[in-house]
Amino acid sequence: MSVFPFMVCLFFLYQLVLVSSNGAYYAQLPERIRALSGSCVQIPCTFDVPEDKLKNAESTFGFWIKTGHLFKNPPNLVVFNGSANIINGFSHIEILGNLSQRECTTVFYDVMKNHSDNYYFRVEMYPKNVNWFYTYEFYPVNISVSDSPQPLILKPNAQKEVMENTTVNLNCSAEAPCPKHPPTISWTNIPESAHITTQLQEKPDKTHLMFSHMTFEASYMDHKKNISCTATYARNSSNDSTVETTVMLRVLFPPKETHITIDPSASVSVGTNVTLTCKSKASPSNNMTFSWHKRGQDNQLDLGEQLTFTVNSGGWYFCIAKNEHGIQMSKEIQLIVGAGSVSLESLSLIIGCVVGVSAFLLLFLLITLFLRVQRVKASTIRETNVSDQGLEKQVQISSIYANGAFVSGEELEMPKDENDIVHYGEIDFSTPQTKSTTVKSSGQETLYAEVRGPEKEMNQD
Template identity: 25%
Template sequence: MGVFKWPLFFVFLWFKVVQTEASTWTATVPSSVQGIDGSCVVIPCSYNYPEPGKQITGYTGIWHTKTDDVIYHKDKNQIKQEYKGRTELVGDITQKNCSLKIDPLRQSDRGHFYFRIELGGYNRYSYRNNEVSITFISAPQPTVSVKEEVVEGQNVSASCSVSHSCPSSPPGFTWTHSGEKRFQSQQLTDGQWKATSVLTFHPTKADHNKSLSCTVRYKGGLEREQVSNVLKVKYAPVNVKVDYKSHVKEGETVQLKCSSEANPPANSYLWKNEEGAQLHQGQSYKLINVSRHTGALYCTAINTVGESKSSPVQLNVSYAPVNVKVDYKSHVKEGETVQLKCSSEANPPANSYLWHNEEGARLHQGQSYKLINVSRHTGALYCTAINTVGESKSSPVQLNVSYAPVNVKVDYKSHVKEGETVQLKCSSEANPPANSYVWHNEEGDRLHQGQSYKLINVSRHTGVRYCTAINTVGESKSSPVQLNVSFAPEIKKISCSSEDDVVKCVCIVESSPPSMVHFVLSDRVLSSTKTETHGFNTTETLHTKSGSSEFVQCLAMNTLGNVSLTLPLAVNGKMQNLYIFIAIGAGIGLVILLIVLGVVRKCRGRISTVATSQTSATKREKAVELPHYATTKSMEMDHDDVHSPGIYSNDHIYGNTETDWDEAIYANM
């Protein structure tokens, strides 16, 4: 070899040694696995091999007996006849898992067995040094674990565990007690598994001094049963009862004795009356000088777990009637007939019964009393039971009479502003209470269902409403409800006519509450000479001299706002001619002024600066005293429109627009 080949050879040899040490032909299996005849067994197995340095084309795992008989091969024809159909690889051979399952297990399957791997395109190897055998055992006895001392009603968990070798078909568990069952599985070593059944149940006193039994059934049919320790169930006292002499005479002494079943036994006894007041503590209770007033009582037995009480004890004492009561059909409809029957406790029994009303008036004699045509106004009554010792009366009896709704009424805020929301609420007297409320308008149209009805954006046109209350007996409706809707004034119409210098104006205003209406001519504020009111409409009429006024304004206001409407007045013939002459004179004056200016410019031959003094004419308006308006709206009209209804609905100049003219007027109000 050359100088450079030797070092390369040693490097290659070292790499091969390291590679071989890192990964060699090894297998891991237990030396022995336990199994039950008829069940199954899984032999855990893993293997390793040297790194091939190239792609493996296939994996073939084979299990042999010590005598080289094939017990598993992927080619079924190569498997020994007695193992066909009973063996399979349960591990992934490509992931170096060679675990084998034998199912069912036979006595002849004792082994020894070893694993062989054939790697396609690489190598094959038999792991003869890693043999495993199967040891047959009898079915293991299960282990039962449960808390011995438990409390009635609390959660108790009992477990039953057993080891096995067949994870694919674990043992089945059967308990002698009902409850919630939960299965758990845990892998142990050497092919063994632990199966556990956990039973959760609520013990009762019937479980006291009894055991739990768990039966395990293995694959193959073998069964094993295990019994737990005896349960000691703690429970509160039951079957609490009182022993006493039941028939006594008034004035005698009676001995009462309480007993119960309990674990642990009751360590305390309390005696109470029907109202729950404590009378005595101790297992025995001596009643001295019993009387007709000695009521029912009971005994409460107590231990560390809880308590329980006896049935009420009522001594049979000779006394005048007590516990007088009336039996009757409590729920009746108005108009029906009801049978009342009086009963009492008395010794000797009552021999007479009298019926009275609340005022004490006698109504009837006899144990039974028939009330005909009952009504909601049928008052309370009572029965008096009488025997040879004395008498006693029942508690007042008040019949529960069912009737259709009456006194149906609507609660609401009666005064509202237009645009607001109003809540209407219907109420009634009824038995049973009304279960449905329906709202209608005057025409009978159904508007809403429900006890409350919200009217949104109410207006002056909101009509009458009424509510119908309904229950299972019948129905009834309320009186009509008409809302009192307030709204700001609206001028519906204004018209004026003039003759000579007298003007007559009519202004129609719609509002609620009614508006104060005034007329304004120039600087004069005038009240109307005639007022008529029809519903929401107020008609105001003005007769006055027009003077120099060219416009008339109608002003209306109430607590919610104000509005104004301006109407031009017609100009008479004389004033019209005067205006024409004034216009002609002004035109002639302007022409003369222009001529004079031209002559002056020519004479001087230069541009002259003409100082022009500006004059300002201030128009003073007389202060007018009017009530203050929160908001002013004004309207203007052409004289040609004075008789047109809806005068501001289709033309913008008639709309409610704010103007400086209005502000000037209201500044002095």
């Protein structure tokens, strides 16, 4: 019983030395992987072993060993045991690849800073109907865990010079140690004509990165614009991690937006000192030149950004800006020249005249208004008097008609005395005139009126 285990161990050592010495196996693993704490890390892995060993294997298991490559105590150095499905020190470890197809890509989840170490991969193949197995161990991969993401790579780098109206390409890449949860990439200060594509890419060592490509047509409006690329990583914590990089774009272009400013103003008097300033945008601008011109004159007035002179006549002025990439002429601007300056005495006289005329007009307006009010009052009084006279006439006529009605309706008594003789007047309604009789008696005049009825009734009487 004691001899058989010893013979098995000897045979196992022989197989291990044999495959190790003939160099018939190897693994493709990255030498180093940087991981972000609170996230996962994926280790790309493929291996090759003798074809007959793999073909004859009934079962194949993978192992990951921390720090050392020897499969021995302490057992906590074996962080993953595929044959027993044991995980030590991690929340979860998953071999994504099919070991029978020589694929051993593995994901370590929820890595922390204390997980930084060398990790060795080991594969065991158990042939059919035997009590022994083949084992292969490979060079390690170093996993370095950090609390912050790796810096971004932005190409081209800062101070990139491009010519206006040419196509610009910017590439931003961020490491993706956990392809199952890759970072997201965003851009700021994007040019209007920009087109952006973003995708997850595999690097030659089988690790991954998130790659974002921006293309646009350069405009002079983009000159000295800071274009930023930002990568955001999701983590098993309350805060995500971000990393950013920026490039300043330099666009080369001829003068743009050339125009003139006037100090003090476009309307001045003879003898005034005027300064014209030519402003323009260009890149480069340190070697830009300016020339001044006036409509109707063939020769230029002067060179330089500013033109200062004493005004003696008006006219139309323009400037021309120039750099190594082109020229641009400004719009013409008119300088209007008025009369000479007004003295203080003349100005006082003008103000006095204006005040005097204004006072006279105001007084005239008040007098006119007063007279108009007086005329309105007088007209109102006349209308009132006419109305009163008309009312008196109506009262008299009403009295006359009332007396006539009284006479025609009652029997008249004969006077008892000669002095009491009543004199009568007659009003004939058959004619348009009113007939009246006046009788003098005792020194007084008495006016009587008689109302005569229709002729038919008079004849009957």
